[in-house]
Amino acid sequence: MAKAFGKVILAGEHAVVYGYPAIASVIGQSVRVEASYTNTPGFEFENHHLNARGDAEQLLEQLSPKLQSLLGERISKVQFKITSQIPGGCGLGSSAALSVALIRSALDLFGEQKNTQEVTDMALEIEKIFHGNPSGIDHTVIAEESLIWFQENKAKHIQCPKPFNIVIAITGPHAGTLKAVQAVRARYENNPQATKHTLEAIADITHNMREAIQTGDIKSVATLMTENHKLLGALGVSTPELDSLCKLAIDNGALGAKLTGAGGGGSIIALTHEPNRLAAVFKQAGYQALQTVVG
Numbered sequence: 001m002a003k004a005f006g007k008v009i010l011a012g013e014h015a016v017v018y019g020y021p022a023i024a025s026v027i028g029q030s031v032r033v034e035a036s037y038t039n040t041p042g043f044e045f046e047n048h049h050l051n052a053r054g055d056a057e058q059l060l061e062q063l064s065p066k067l068q069s070l071l072g073e074r075i076s077k078v079q080f081k082i083t084s085q086i087p088g089g090c091g092l093g094s095s096a097a098l099s100v101a102l103i104r105s106a107l108d109l110f111g112e113q114k115n116t117q118e119v120t121d122m123a124l125e126i127e128k129i130f131h132g133n134p135s136g137i138d139h140t141v142i143a144e145e146s147l148i149w150f151q152e153n154k155a156k157h158i159q160c161p162k163p164f165n166i167v168i169a170i171t172g173p174h175a176g177t178l179k180a181v182q183a184v185r186a187r188y189e190n191n192p193q194a195t196k197h198t199l200e201a202i203a204d205i206t207h208n209m210r211e212a213i214q215t216g217d218i219k220s221v222a223t224l225m226t227e228n229h230k231l232l233g234a235l236g237v238s239t240p241e242l243d244s245l246c247k248l249a250i251d252n253g254a255l256g257a258k259l260t261g262a263g264g265g266g267s268i269i270a271l272t273h274e275p276n277r278l279a280a281v282f283k284q285a286g287y288q289a290l291q292t293v294v295g
Contacts (some may be wrong), residue, residue: 002104003032006086007093007141008166008260008269010221010294012206014184014235020203021151021157023210024141026294029085030096035105038079040165040206044082062129063102070122071106080105088290089173091218091261096138099126119143133275134177138252147295149210161295162216165275167254168290169245169282174265180237181262188237202231213295222256222271229258229268237263246270252281272273 001091007028012022044247068122080102100123107114114122123139137150173178188195203275205228212220229246232238238259246257249270257270272278275291282289 001032001034002101002108003030003102004104004142005030005145006097006139008168009071009137010269011209012202013261014232014237015183015199015202015206016137016150017181017184019152020199020282021149021206022137022280023147023149023206024137025147025289026141026281027039027092027290029092029290029292031082031086031101032085033098033101033105034081034231035109036076037109041077041079042080044081044083045086064130065128066126067102067106070125074110078106079111081111087170089176090170091259091266092168093138093142093175095130096123096127096142099123099139100142116143147257149236156208158213163220163222163293163295164218165271165272166281166292166294167249167250167272167275167278167282168260168267168292169270170267170288170290171241171245171265173261177262178179180264183233184237188221198231198234204282205231218271219255222254225256225258225269226250232259232263239265241265242268243278248281248285250277252278254278
């Protein structure tokens with residue numbers, strides 16, 4: 001049995017595609033994969049979290065040959081049983097967690113050991129099935145299992161002397177990471193000066209957030225999250241529902257809130273000292289809520 005945790009991006013999504021930094025952390029929810037030799041090889045889902053957009057069958061057809069190219073023909077005799085606590089297509093790294101867990105479970109079955117970088121590189125090849133040409137942040141933070149600073153395919157661990165509570169509210173599956181990245185690209189090409197200014201402002205927030213995390217200034221971390229959300233709105237990746245959820249969080253005691261991931265739907269994260277209370281508020285409003293601790 002192997003598992004890989006989901007993720008949230010605390011600052012820098014979309015800007016990271018253009019070489020600017022981002023900060024990401026794993027969350028408590030995970031994907032678990034059990035690999036075994038069997039007469040019925042393939043993939044078996046214990047639940048449907050990973051099939052939120054109804055595209056699982058198509059993706060699975062691509063997974064088998066990709067795994068064989070990475071790990072050899074022996075994969076054709078392996079069955080993978082997959083259980084996920086991470087809603088698919090909601091900006092929480094479900095596909096990247098699946099990619100990492102698949103690699104780890106296969107390596108465990110074969111009695112092989114790979115270092116974190118090797119697992120990350122292999123997971124990236126699987127992640128390309130889901131997102132085309134991903135930035136690399138999702139599978140990297142998931143393989144590292146920590147709070148990281150990520151820039152241009154390099155990760156550094158961030159020391160967090162004061163762990164903080166995050167509540168995740170999920171609106172449902174977004175339109176897709178690739179679609180959101182392409183929309184920002186089109187905006188950049190149509191108005192490069194303004195878009196670059198927004199991306200640089202996001203990068204400034206990311207730098208300031210790293211310092212705030214390292215010094216234990218949780219209030220500043222939260223304020224920067226809210227500022228980051230406004231800039232993501234300027235990039236066109238927020239939605240009225242995501243904006244409304246962020247406002248709901250702050251109106252109910254959250255110190256800060258922002259969308260996380262590609263946007264266009266998906267999830268928001270809210271930093272709060274009262275996670276149980278805020279999670280109840282989200283649930284009362286009709287949204288799925290998850291809690292996690294960063295740091």
